[in-house]
Amino acid sequence: MSVPHSVDRALDLLEAVARSARPVPAKSLAREAGCALSTVYHLMGPLVARGHVDRTPQGYVLGPRVPALYRSFRRHTGLDEETYGMLHAVRRLAGAHAYLSTRRGGRIAVVDSTASGCEGDPFEVGVDRGAHATAHGKVLLASLDRTARRRYLDEHGLPRLTEHTITNPDRFEAELRRVRTAGVAVSVGETDPAYTCVAVPLADGARALSVSLPTERFRGRRGELARVLSRAARHGIPAASE
Incomplete structure (x- = not known):
């Protein structure tokens, strides 16, 4: 319609x-x-x-109506003080900004981050139209069945954002298989050449926890960042209400 x-x-x-x-x-x-x-x-x-x-x-x-809508949004997506504390704990331990993303209604969106309002933030809160090129987007797309994933990609495509963006459907499917096997996704300069992001899924499969940092600071830190995120995910972020 x-x-x-x-x-x-x-x-x-x-x-x-x-x-x-x-x-x-x-x-x-x-x-x-x-x-x-x-x-x-x-x-x-x-x-x-x-x-x-x-x-x-x-x-x-x-x-004045906007704050009430935002409070409702936070409630619907499971954002509370515990979640806020979790994101800032990840920020402190990883030394990189932390993000919570969700897949809902055929869209992928960043719903909260420790970088809100920061200059140069590569992943602003809101609908992510380049999710295929982000670590959190890969995690959330990897958790879909093939039919649902094809429906998402038919609608949004695989547009090239940088020279590192995966735009070939077969290569992208292979990338998502690696994500499902490893339980962690990495995007090195695929959205913005200057930034790298790392993400893990949360238990509900519809949300992802991630960090982003300048690519120049990423070298040798993949395992460390994945461990920080995995520990935070296991600790638990309250499930979002449907």
Whole structure:
């Protein structure tokens, strides 16, 4: 089922407001969305009324409804104080930023990290459209059966992000077999040439725990990082609610 154009455009406007570090004037939103100023006012009106967005003299900002949505999101994905503590423990032990990712509804997303807001973070919280090139994406795709994995790849493909990205389907399947055998995935410069990530699956098979660090600091640390992640995964992160 296709998304109604007005809904799609309203969500584009909401995301534009969320991306900005300062209030966004309606004229700026109209230019970014390629629509009339009257369309911006028309689409933003319901978002303001529901509290998802506020309109200030300087422009639009996120509204008071957003924190409640984020709290619900954290609850649905099993993010609590124990999870937060686990990520920061991994960060301390590995000396690298830690991430929690999930596979749900046909999408792979980073749902929390110790790097939020850090400059140069290669894996921002949100839907990961290049998951095939990440360690956490490989772990989550490896846990799918072949039919479900083919469905995911048919939709998202294997686009080349760097010269190291695996774009051949047969090579990618071979890579996932290695991941299932080893219980750990590694991506060296496949998303960003400057970064390497290592990931392990959590017990529910629908989430992954990972770290990322500059590739220049990765040499000789694969075993160490895998052990840190595996110990954290065995210790247990609370299961996400369905």
